[in-house]
Amino acid sequence: MIDLNGTEKNILNDVIDMLGRASVDKKFAMRNMVLSTCGKSGVPESRMVVLRKLILQKDDRFALAVYTDKRSSKVDDIKDNSFVSLCFWDPGRSIQIRLKCSATVIEAGDFYLEHLQKISGRAQESYTTKHKPGSPLGASGVELFDFDEQNFFCLILLNPFEVDLLKLGSEHVRFIWKLDQNTSSNWKGGRVIP
Numbered sequence: 001m002i003d004l005n006g007t008e009k010n011i012l013n014d015v016i017d018m019l020g021r022a023s024v025d026k027k028f029a030m031r032n033m034v035l036s037t038c039g040k041s042g043v044p045e046s047r048m049v050v051l052r053k054l055i056l057q058k059d060d061r062f063a064l065a066v067y068t069d070k071r072s073s074k075v076d077d078i079k080d081n082s083f084v085s086l087c088f089w090d091p092g093r094s095i096q097i098r099l100k101c102s103a104t105v106i107e108a109g110d111f112y113l114e115h116l117q118k119i120s121g122r123a124q125e126s127y128t129t130k131h132k133p134g135s136p137l138g139a140s141g142v143e144l145f146d147f148d149e150q151n152f153f154c155l156i157l158l159n160p161f162e163v164d165l166l167k168l169g170s171e172h173v174r175f176i177w178k179l180d181q182n183t184s185s186n187w188k189g190g191r192v193i194p
């Protein structure tokens, strides 16, 4: 799937293709990823999230989308500090992909509505609890099966500006690409010491 004998540009395209496959294939290991944020406290926080969409943009740029509850800590963190990191691991292929991204929270608009419509049945329960994620059960009025009329669904859009690929093997292979600071369009990078 990733041809490490290809050119640097082709290898990066293979990485992007792999993320595209992860966004549509529920069995694909890289569908689950670690999202790390660092909000006001300065203490980084990591958690698993599901990759829901890969968006190909012009000039080889791309973005990833994640679903969450707009009241969750990760959203607070992103509103304080838009820089986040993603980490994917495919144990079958021994491939790690790390992305440094700037993130935005999407709470309205066509893209938001398109994805909101996809959430039906029990999946809606993730975004309609009366109390926000992390609220302590047992505190006055906080019940597990207490749902709100309101939907707290939102999307997190992740715009990568650095891609780090590591393939473990008898000889480990690592590449890093960065978006050109001036144009924000061309990826520049190559093989590095693992």
Ligand SMILES: Cc1cc2nc3c(=O)[nH]c(=O)nc-3n(C[C@H](O)[C@H](O)[C@H](O)COP(=O)(O)O)c2cc1C
Pocket (backbone or CB within 6 Å): 032, 045, 047, 048, 049, 050, 051, 066, 067, 068, 069, 072, 073, 074, 075, 133, 134
């Ligand atoms: C495999 C896996 C996938 C998950 N996917 C999501 C997800 O797509 N969105 C989400 O908000 N939480 C997801 N979670 C739960 C988060 O890891 C986390 O516990 C929750 O969102 C609260 O995080 P926060 O308080 O740091 O914002 C997932 C957890 C696991 C174990």
